[in-house]
Amino acid sequence: MIKKMKGTYDIVKDTPRFRAVEKAIHTLARLFNLEEIRTPHFEASELFHRSVGEETDIVGKETYDFFDRGGRKITLRPEGTAGVVRSYIENKLHAEAKNPQKYYYYGSMFRYERPQKGRTREFRQFGIEIFGSKDPSVDVEIIACAVLFLRMLKITDFAVHINSLGGEESKKNYEKALKEHIRPHLETLCADCNRRFEKNPLRILDCKKDTEHDALQNAPHPIDALTEEDREHFESVREILQSMDIDHIVDHRLVRGLDYYTHTVFEIKDTLEALGSQDTLCGGGRYDYLVENLGGPPTPAAGFSFGIERLLLTLEALEFTPKRAPLHLYLLSIGEKAKKKTPALAHKLRLQGVTTETDLVGRGIKAQFKQSEHTAARFVGIVGDAELEKGIVTLKDQNTGTEEEVAFENIAATIAEKIKQDRRDCDTCPERKGE
Ligand code: HAM
Secondary structure, eight states, X not given: OOOOOTTOOOOSTTHHHHHHHHHHHHHHHHXXXXXXXXXXXXXXXXXXXXXXXXXXXXXXXXXXXXXXXXXXXXXXXXXXXXXXXXXXXXXXXXXXXXXXXXXXXXXXXXXXXXXXXXXXXXXXXXXXXXXSOOOHHHHXXXXXXXXXXXXXXXXXXXXXXXXEOOSHHXXXXXXXXXXXXXXXXXXXXXXXXXXXXXXXXXXXXXXXXXXXXXXXXXXXXXXXXXXXXXXXHHHHHHHHHHHTTOOOEEOTTOOOSSTTOEEEEEEXXXXXXXXXXXXXXXXXXXXXXXXXXXXXXXXOEEXXXXXXXXXXXXXXXXXXXXXXXXXXXXXXXXXXXXXXXXHHHHHHHXXXXXOEEEOSSOOOHHHHHHXXXXXXXXXXXXXOHHHHHXXXXXXXXXXXXXXXXXXXXXXXXXXXXXXXXXXXXXXXXHHHHTO
């Protein structure tokens, strides 16, 4: 038997929860007036090397790279930002009058990581990217958007961690301070840290092996290396967040695992302990030089991505189980004549929006009744010779057990009215309140 690949999984029983999250994504996008963008699942490898960064774990150890049959070096996207920026430049979206331009995306990403709870090799991200403004209000807008998304999903056990890396000058100041601090400890740090010391010292703070090493524990804070202007930017961000009652923790060790960040970086951690060690639900921040570094005009930008699987694990721990919308009608037929007529009747009803199932196996009447129970249809419609002659269906209300004869042309309206009534009756019932 051919089995699924390590680190992948099938979504079958969990689709209602997925759909609830997807619905929330599109509702949130409307609230913030975000435009949807869909980019390819694979891109030229160089795109990720030049954006995410050569020395990051993602590019160094985790990408799915291959040559296609035309000899092109290709990578399955490990994240969404690089592709969106490539598309922004290639499609000259910067030339549009609207500013800032705000996009969102949802889809699969691929990283060759060691699978564990909350970490898979194919996973889904929902992300937003805002281009065109360096104002602190954008940093706030992305954090507020991420927080609102969690609130919409009724997730309240989370903590917002933020930090600032500053602009080019501040980052250089920090790299210098960090190198001075790390230099005396180099001999006791791992080979990766030693290589990164020369090439990209900030990445030393990401080291998984030496995370408890004194040199890393006592490393200087990026905030202390900020220029006056960058410090003010960060203070404004915090001030506006406070005015919005968005609690946040300044996390001095937060630098993020991708190279393109500048100024504000943030992560939202689950505090419900539903995720074990993979507790970061969302990560993001500013990346003011990435558009320019990839060949576009200088364009400040900021964004975030949520890991959808981690959200689903959290929702599962909260016992959030959205119900599938019930089937409206199971149409069963008695006798050969009715059997031949039922598909056409079902077809007409579906055209009128009635969700309908019929017997596709050739079952007898008893077995059809049994099936109708398995489908949990709200109504059962019985079509026999007598009904055909009169042009009606015997419609059985499965909630009350009552039966009535309804003319073919009135079935859709009758069902629609009863379902409307169900909703009215249910407005105050606990299931509906908890939706
Ligand atoms: P990231 O921190 O690499 O950032 O990923 C964002 C989120 O994706 C993580 O917080 C996590 O929830 C989820 N995630 C990452 N890897 C896995 C995995 N192997 N399995 C399951 N979930 C995973 C980015 O990707 C940036 N592009 C975010 C961003 C957008 N920054 C600016 N704009």
